[in-house]
Amino acid sequence: xxxxxxxxxxxxxxxxxxxxxxxxxxxxxxxxxxxxxxxxxxxxxxxxxxxxxxxxxxxxxxxxxxxxxxxxxxxxxxxxxxxxxxxxxxxxxxxxxxxxxxxxxxxxxxxxxxx
Amino acid sequence: xxxxxxxxxxxxxxxxxxxxxxxxxxxxxxxxxxxxxxxxxxxxxxxxxxxxxxxxxxxxxxxxxxxxxxxxxxxxxxxxxxxxxxxxxxxxxxxxxxxxxxxxxxxxxxxxxxx
Numbered sequence: 764x765x766x767x768x769x770x771x772x773x774x775x776x777x778x779x780x781x782x783x784x785x786x787x788x789x790x791x792x793x794x795x796x797x798x799x800x801x802x803x804x805x806x807x808x809x810x811x812x813x814x815x816x817x818x819x820x821x822x823x824x825x826x827x828x829x830x831x832x833x834x835x836x837x838x839x840x841x842x843x844x845x846x847x848x849x850x851x852x853x854x855x856x857x858x859x860x861x862x863x864x865x866x867x868x869x870x871x872x873x874x875x876x877x878x
Numbered sequence: 879x880x881x882x883x884x885x886x887x888x889x890x891x892x893x894x895x896x897x898x899x900x901x902x903x904x905x906x907x908x909x910x911x912x913x914x915x916x917x918x919x920x921x922x923x924x925x926x927x928x929x930x931x932x933x934x935x936x937x938x939x940x941x942x943x944x945x946x947x948x949x950x951x952x953x954x955x956x957x958x959x960x961x962x963x964x965x966x967x968x969x970x971x972x973x974x975x976x977x978x979x980x981x982x983x984x985x986x987x988x989x990x991x992x993x
Contacts, residue, residue: 767921794979806968806983819978854922861979863910863972864929869922 765789767870769855775876776845784840784873786855792868794861795838797830800872801851809853812838813861845877880905880973884984892992897941897956899987901969904950911952912970912981913943922968928952939963964991 768787776782788795797809811819812832823829827846832838842849852872858865885900903909913925926937933945943954952969969984 796980798981798983805985808980808982811978811980813978819980822980856922856981858979861977863974863976863979864927865979866912866924866927867979867981868924869914871921 767855767857767868769853769870769873771873772871773874773876775878777878778847779844781841781843782845782875784842784853784875786838786840786857786870788836788838788855788857789868790836792857792859793835794858794865794867795832796856796858796867797838797840798854798856799851800854804851806854809840811861842875845875847877850875850877880909880971880982882911882969882971882982882984884967884969884987886987887985888988888990890990890992891959893961894958897954897959897963897989899954899967899969899989901952901954901984902950903952903969903971905971905973907974908947910972910974911943911945912972913937913941913952913954914968914970916966916968916986918965925954925967959989959991961991961993964989 770785795812800806808822827843830840854872855870856867858867881904883902911928914922926935928945936942967987970981
């Protein structure tokens with residue numbers, strides 16, 4: 764079946780511009796996660812959705828970052844007024860229930876470059 | 879707080895020789911532990927996971943890992959390396975007391991396989 768998909772695969776933007784990153788999870792997965800992979804920080808958790816709610820936003824690095832999920836499916840991560848330190852690969856993952864024993868399935872990522 | 883430490887940032891082996899990638903975890907509770915692999919320019923793929931069942935866990939492509947509570951370790955092994963095993967490997971922990979299932983990643987180990 765279809766896996767997790769993300770778009771765009773690459774995004775180059777200028778400092779100060781806003782960007783939107785999209786994630787399509789596996790159908791039927793109630794849990795959706797965003798992670799960020801950067802050279803300096805490794806792989807770090809950003810936000811967790813259960814259905815359309817986000818009970819854990821503890822990993823969002825600043826108020827420039829926001830995310831939403833609609834219809835219990837597609838999610839969008841928005842970064843406002845991008846900075847060079849936002850350059851990273853943004854990974855989306857989904858799982859059936861959002862519990863610790865679940866397998867999370869990852870998308871291919873969106874590589875964001877802020878010039 | 880949960881954490882994982884991958885003891886080697888880079889491991890080099892010859893094709894056909896055993897692979898050992900070391901991981902120690904820190905957890906107040908019995909954690910769920912995972913190994914993920916990331917091939918160049920590819921997404922993260924689950925190799926195997928431990929969720930408090932059998933302590934010796936077998937995964938894909940001949941990999942296995944043993945959960946040792948007394949040593950707080952979850953090392954990844956493979957009897958014979960193949961060129962296609964060259965990739966980045968991540969040891970990952972999930973907190974069973976969390977209601978989110980979010981993953982905490984180690985810093986990664988780059989496996990080089992020499993012909």
